Amino acid sequence: MRLAWFCFLSQLNKLLLPKIHRRPDLNRLKGWEKAIVGWKMWVTYRRLDAESAQEVQATEMAAKTSKG
Numbered sequence: 001m002r003l004a005w006f007c008f009l010s011q012l013n014k015l016l017l018p019k020i021h022r023r024p025d026l027n028r029l030k031g032w033e034k035a036i037v038g039w040k041m042w043v044t045y046r047r048l049d050a051e052s053a054q055e056v057q058a059t060e061m062a063a064k065t066s067k068g
Contacts, residue, residue, distance in 0.1 A: 003047070010047050
């Protein structure tokens with residue numbers, strides 16, 4: 001559920017928000033542009049955490065089924 005939510009947010013970010021990372025100097029961003037970059041980073045990190053947690057859970061389940 002959590003992974004699906006962050007995948008959805010990630011897709012919305014790609015579709016709706018501007019691509020600020022292509023700017024030559026990220027230090028000269030305006031306040032709202034910095035907020036967009038921060039939001040995108042937060043969503044990306046949470047999605048990666050959710051993917052990692054899902055992989056760990058799948059590995060643990062596979063280990064339990066192979067033992068029993």
